[in-house]
Amino acid sequence: xxxxxxxxxxxxxxxxxxxxxxxxxxxxxxxxxxxxxxxxxxxxxxxxxxxxxxxxxxxxxxxxxxxxxxxxxxxxxxxxxxxxxxxxxxxxxxxxxxxxxxxxxxxxxxxxxxxxxxxxxxxxxxx
Numbered sequence: 559x560x561x562x563x564x565x566x567x568x569x570x571x572x573x574x575x576x577x578x579x580x581x582x583x584x585x586x587x588x589x590x591x592x593x594x595x596x597x598x599x600x601x602x603x604x605x606x607x608x609x610x611x612x613x614x615x616x617x618x619x620x621x622x623x624x625x626x627x628x629x630x631x632x633x634x635x636x637x638x639x640x641x642x643x644x645x646x647x648x649x650x651x652x653x654x655x656x657x658x659x660x661x662x663x664x665x666x667x668x669x670x671x672x673x674x675x676x677x678x679x680x681x682x683x684x685x
Contacts, residue, residue, distance in 0.1 A: 560584040560674055562654045567679030574644055574683075580637040580654030580676060588632035589668035593660035594639045596650035596681075603653065607639060610666040617662060621647075644683045651678040 566578040578594065593608030607618045607628035616628055627640040637654055654676040661667050 560672075562587075562656060562674055562676035564652065564654050564676045564679040567652060567681045569682045569684065570644055572644060572646055572683055572685050575640070575642045576644065576681060578639040578641065578652055578654075578679060578681070582635040582637065582654075582656065585656075585674075586669065587635050587656055588630075590656040590674075591660040591662070591666040591670075592630060592637045592654070592656045594628060594637075594652055595655055595659065596648075596652045597678075598647075598650040601650075605659075606652070608655075608660040608662065608666075609637075610662075611668050615662070615666060641681075644681075646683045646685045648681060648683050651680050653678045 561583045563581045589611055591610050594606040595603050596606050597603040605619055609616045609628050613630050625643045629638045656674045658673040661670055
């Protein structure tokens with residue numbers, strides 16, 4: 559059964575750091591583009607960062623460039639998001655994705671069928 563499970567969220571103060579993790583199982587996730595998206599209260603889900611199947615390509619939303627780093631460990635089927643210098647506007651539920659939503663081009667994934675989501679992890683940044 560395909561499964562993406564996020565962890566690592568929590569409550570931090572502005573300026574602090576968090577590292578989100580996504581444990582993937584049930585499919586050959588190391589062949590998929592993967593990414594992180596977030597949804598703040600009252601807003602639509604938005605793209606945060608994505609990476610190609612081998613980590614060779616990454617993209618970030620402008621608001622997190624230089625502060626967030628996406629990475630993956632295909633041997634462990636893990637996806638990470640290191641978030642530094644957090645700001646209150648980063649408060650949201652963060653979701654792990656694999657597949658279509660994270661693919662920026664056909665070569666970003668060896669497999670591109672499907673669009674898979676985790677259940678999300680809450681990140682709250684206080685000012």
